[in-house]
Amino acid sequence: MSTGGDGGSTVTNKQVILKDYVSGFPKESDFNFTTTTVELRAPDGSNSLLVKNLYLSCDPYMRSRMGKPDPSGAAIVQGYAPGKPIFGFGVSRVIESGHPDYKKGDLLWGIVGWEEYSVVTPIPDMHFKIHHTDVPLSYYTGILGMPGMTAYAGFYEVCSPKKGETVYVSAASGAVGQLVGQFAKMMGCYVVGSAGSKEKVDLLKTKFGFDDAFNYKEEQDLNAALKRCFPKGIDIYFENVGGKMLDAVLLNMNTHGRIAVCGMISQYNLEDKEGVHNLSSIIYKRIRIQGFAVFDFYDKYSKFLEFVVPCIKEGKIKYVEDVAEGLEKGPEALVGLFHGKNVGKQVVVVARE
Secondary structure (H helix, E strand, O other): OEEOOOOOEEEEEEEEEEOOOOOOOOOHHHEEEEEEEEEOOOOOOOOOEEEEEEEEEOOHHHHHHOOOOOOOOOOOOOOOOOOOEOEEEEEEEEEEEOOOOOOOOOEEEEEEEOEOEEEEOOOOOOEEEOOOOOOOHHHHHOOOOHHHHHHHHHHHHHOOOOOOOEEEEOOOOOOOHHHHHHHHHHOOOEEEEEEOOHHHHHHHHHOOOOOEEEEHHHOOOHHHHHHHHOOOOEEEEEEOOOHHHHHHHHHHEEEEEEEEEOOOOOOOOOOOOOOOOOOHHHHHOOOEEEEOOHHHHHHHHHHHHHHHHHHHHOOOOOOOEEEEEOHHHHHHHHHHHHHOOOOOEEEEEOOOO
16 A cells, blocks of 8 residues: 555455456456555545445356457447456445535445446445345345346346246356246245256255255256156246257247246357257247346345245245355356356455455
């Protein structure tokens, strides 16, 4: 730390930089580290905050930010700029405030840079002040943040579940999937999940309470696997994978089934996307397929907290994090998402205070 010419203190600020646009699977070598300095004072202009970042969230959607801009303008998330710090959801503490609704020491979650300190201008429905501090702060990168809201909105608002229905969740041990399965069990549904390792499958059945689970990598015929798990068909599919999995699911959906399309991680790193061949099932079975983006539902965030915080405190919901210590571990943790290396919600710890 040093003292600036105007008497303010400056500190070093390590940042994760995207080298260039990414094609195919991202690699750790696609990122660089740089160190700048930041002055510990209220940012110039009004309504901005200087925050110290504590926890950063690794999420599959971040892959879509790494590619070249979509010339059609159809992208729903802002892309990363080569040579600049990447950004995503994080938990931060206010160091200096120029915003009337925040004071020094306040905690918030929302979009921040992948760096030790960020200057942010809080945006309604994109930055949220943290009031419940009697749960781990890292939970606001997951169960109490964007992934938790995604699971809640996708299942309850998009799927319109009913007691006794059959529910299938792909990528079920991830940050969103593990919660969707538990929400479905709380509704009295029959729930099956798929994941990519024995460890994850065991977690689904023993910790998260899924009725059944299977390792999709060990199944030569996904259609047969789903028929085995759902002899009476699938009422609700929470889609996180796409491709061959979606194709097999369509054959096993029940009439008037619902599919909430949250993500398609199997397709994000492919130059030539896989086709889906069983689309006629949508007609014959009157299936409703709906894509959704979590920010369309942030007006329900307070309602969500009222529901989920007591569930956490009472032990009704189990939650697993995969923690990487230090900003320098960030690229490795982020890249690992696309190879299934994480078990539970992937979090990067920048600082713990």
